[in-house]
Amino acid sequence: MMQLKARLALELPGINRALVRAVETLPQPVRPVARHIFDAGGKRLRPLLTVMTARLLGYARDDIRDLAVTLEMLHAATLLHDDVLDNAMSRRGKPAAHTLFDVSSVILAGDALLAGANALVAARGDVRLTRCFSEATSRTAAGEILEIAAQRRVDGTNADYEDMVRGKTAWLIRAACEMGALAAGAEDGAVAAAAAYGENLGMAFQMVDDALDFAPESVTGKPTGGDVREGKLTPPLRRYRDGLDEAERAAFDAAFCAGMMTEADAADIAGRIRQQGHDEAVRRQAEEFLDVARRALENLPDRPERELMRQMADYVRDRKK
């Protein structure tokens, strides 16, 4: 794990410089909004995966970073639109963009980030990259739409949840790995292995995120049980609901579906979820996706980056915020 952290620390400045260059390709008026969202932090997980996959498959040039940040731009675009949709007050511990800029600027900055990322990918002139990027854009939008459709409902199945997460989160992480492999000119088998690694890593990433939603705010820096209040029946919450007796469940459903859960309700439910171990159970469930991801790595070359990508799977499982 130390190896992974050292490598990430080494890669990060180059990626952040590429992001600064990318922001400068955007229309002048949206740059402050874009800078705000990038300066608020973030793990840069997606560009790091693009760079590592490309290196693993033998791509040595520095310009990989300029490709890698296009998916971070797409990710930022979805965060900006999400914050407007959710009317969220904060993002990554800082004020949400639309509390600092007007809503119009934030929606248009999201559009400009998406358009700009698209243009940067198209400029490379590689049809496979363009298809991969546009597929990721479509799938992500579709996943977010499913998420909105499922909100404040308790009748979705586990399969519905997985479909939604595959779109909302996993596809973009998949595309990050796939684009790294495509940029390296890898053959189809390696591209498919990189894609499978990314998709399953992404599924696990979101499930752990859903578990972390119930961790104490003192640990994560985010309000506990936000998903309860937003009406998102994530796996830990579904497990909790499944364990309620009939009367309790009816009361839960009434408050949950009406969007009437208070901060106190959310904290109370989070406490019970931790006590009953539902968050840990979901982390174990995520481990199944990580196993698939690790097996996919076996079809990729045995080079140092492969070990780092294996450590990335451990990091996704163990992360505490």
Add this chain to the structure above:
Amino acid sequence: MMQLKARLALELPGINRALVRAVETLPQPVRPVARHIFDAGGKRLRPLLTVMTARLLGYARDDIRDLAVTLEMLHAATLLHDDVLDNAMSRRGKPAAHTLFDVSSVILAGDALLAGANALVAARGDVRLTRCFSEATSRTAAGEILEIAAQRRVDGTNADYEDMVRGKTAWLIRAACEMGALAAGAEDGAVAAAAAYGENLGMAFQMVDDALDFAPESVTGKPTGGDVREGKLTPPLRRYRDGLDEAERAAFDAAFCAGMMTEADAADIAGRIRQQGHDEAVRRQAEEFLDVARRALENLPDRPERELMRQMADYVRDRKK
């Protein structure tokens, strides 16, 4: 002109069928929003231009319509986001989408339309088409951002206005013609001529639109002087303002910049603009762009579609709504 109308009537059903097919590639939950915006009408100017340019340059296959509608999808995406931004109550005489669907669905439907259009273009596997489409997306977003930045201000120059219109409106019409030429495999000179025709047609289209904003509602079906109330200093309004004496102008600026113009103010100003002939003067100004567009046509083959595209320039100048 009869020729043009007959041809448009002939092309329209095929284009509308292609739009229906395109909507079916979108995630199920956004389809009703997409159908709403397409069913509300619209002239399908952009797809018609793509089809006509491709035909003019010798492309005979029917699949041109599936390419042509991607720019209508991008156009619809911007309309959906615009209506949310402007909080407009109606669009093309029907209720605006966000008055029928929730705001989240409308923003996400816009994102999905853009992503879906992008994917349809990428699927053709032609890098020049992908670049053209992504450039159009970026330029359009940039133009809209300039428009928002200029709102309720009186200090922009004529050049600022043209920059904004070139992005907001003209680039997409340019891309419609350019993509038709690219799909036909035209050589660079013909592609450039098609692009120049489209860009100048688009500039004129917007200026005539700005003039039409001051026509009586009984003629256009849209409230008169909407741009006055929205704080958009379009060319007819700029001419009117330039003609005011110092005291009148100070009063105008105060109300305009504060967003305090009432429906009665707008109607009153619209009446004066018509009386003073500023709307007609702007139509004549648009004619200069149309002359450039017509000259660009001279570099394209002498086939029936070229005559139709010349008639299209007359239609843009003369249209009454």
